[in-house]
């Protein structure tokens with residue numbers, strides 16, 4: 001059963017023993033982060049990492065406020081959020097829809113009806129009103145009313161860390177949801193950290209292009225003072241772009257905000273698919289956008305197309321601070337919220353933290369979709385310490401010479417996978433989920449000079465090592481076994497394995513031997 005809102009989700013977490021209420025006073029400045037970080041890095045009685053979700057109920061300076069954090073912060077909770085026991089269930093549902101063939105006759109059409117009926121449930125619905133309108137503040141509102149966190153000592157200030165930011169594509173009218181952190185500048189102004197390769201940034205660029213009368217095809221609206229924009233600072237056209245932000249939604253909507261959906265696909269549809277039920281939306285008060293009806297808090301406002309402001313630093317999920325840079329500025333025009341709103345937050349920092357489990361869910365759910373472009377893909381692993389964009393290990397079924405390099409290029413061309421700094425390609429007999437197996441085979445099998453592929457291209461904005469911000473090099477390692485058709489003619493050794501007969505002999509003696517040796 002899908003959760004209708006954050007409160008149903010909190011109740012479900014509590015029933016599952018996955019939530020702890022914290023009555024001890026905690027300061028949203030640094031203290032909540034330190035507590036949550038320790039919990040994230042703890043293990044339960046069974047040795048599972050992540051700790052429980054935390055509902056802080058006694059926040060310094062915010063009497064009566066509640067703050068939810070670490071809601072996705074374990075494998076079990078992330079699966080509970082999307083309502084599955086295993087991500088393979090979602091992958092199977094995706095495949096079911098992808099496998100749809102054109103019906104050949106009446107019977108085929110009949111068989112397809114249940115699928116089509118199910119698909120009908122995915123589309124969001126607009127409803128007249130909802131709980132997020134219980135309190136509407138068009139004036140006298142302030143972000144200081146909420147226990148917004150400062151996560152790390154050198155952060156530029158307080159940041160809204162779990163915002164579902166919605167914008168509209170001026171051309172197609174489609175709505176996007178993206179999670180882009182927001183630095184609180186004052187009671188009614190924040191930063192808007194959409195990185196230039198993300199969908200909301202493109203929505204802004206579309207508006208700049210239109211306002212510039214098509215003067216420029218290539219506009220970097222977030223050009224640093226060092227340059228990089230075709231439009232000089234003074235030439236940027238004036239104009240506004242409406243933005244709305246939902247904080248504290250049902251867990252699937254929040255999760256949908258981080259999925260790298262193609263720009264043509266509304267995340268509300270993704271959320272509907274994952275929930276198996278539509279997301280109910282309500283119209284905003286002061287902007288022409290829709291937000292989930294049951295959101296705890298909604299911030300409405302706009303971004304000026306010609307305004308940038310220094311944002312950061314911010315302790316990020318790389319384990320390092322992302323540096324100060326110029327980003328758009330969000331001006332609030334209205335806040336609506338539920339009575340006694342629950343503020344939802346996360347912290348990012350050295351892994352593992354909450355976002356690691358969200359990333360793993362994305363990895364598993366997107367595998368069947370990646371196979372649409374890369375059919376030879378067997379499995380992928382983005383190890384948590386690789387912080388998603390630094391390392392992707394992929395196994396492939398190799399069928400022709402040079403295929404590993406084709407796969408690298410395919411990954412680098414695939415949406416946000418373009419940011420992957422290192423790709424390691426192995427044959428299908430390597431278990432990419434077993435990093436020991438990967439290390440053994442990869443480093444045995446490569447001739448480094450021959451097997452490493454470098455390329456240049458866009459890199460993650462969070463990469464602090466690239467030669468330039470957002471632009472740098474990437475590396476692929478072809479660790480597949482090389483073929484004669486690839487110029488490798490030396491004999492290839494067999495992998496060591498004991499023969500079955502000897503194994504059976506030792507199996508028969510093993511109980512006695514294990515006792516004698518004192519091993520399990």
Ligand SMILES: Cc1cc2nc3c(=O)[nH]c(=O)nc-3n(C[C@H](O)[C@H](O)[C@H](O)COP(=O)(O)O)c2cc1C
Pocket residue numbers: 161162176177178179180181182193194195198199200257258259260261346348355358416
């Ligand atoms: C906790 C968290 C914080 C994030 N913060 C940002 C951010 O500040 N800026 C950004 O561009 N992406 C951020 N992301 C990643 C985006 O949410 C992700 O790339 C998403 O796909 C963007 O949506 P879009 O493809 O519709 O642009 C964050 C992800 C998570 C899980």
Ligand SMILES: [Mn+2]
Pocket residue numbers: 176177178199260261262263267
């Ligand atoms: Mn999107």
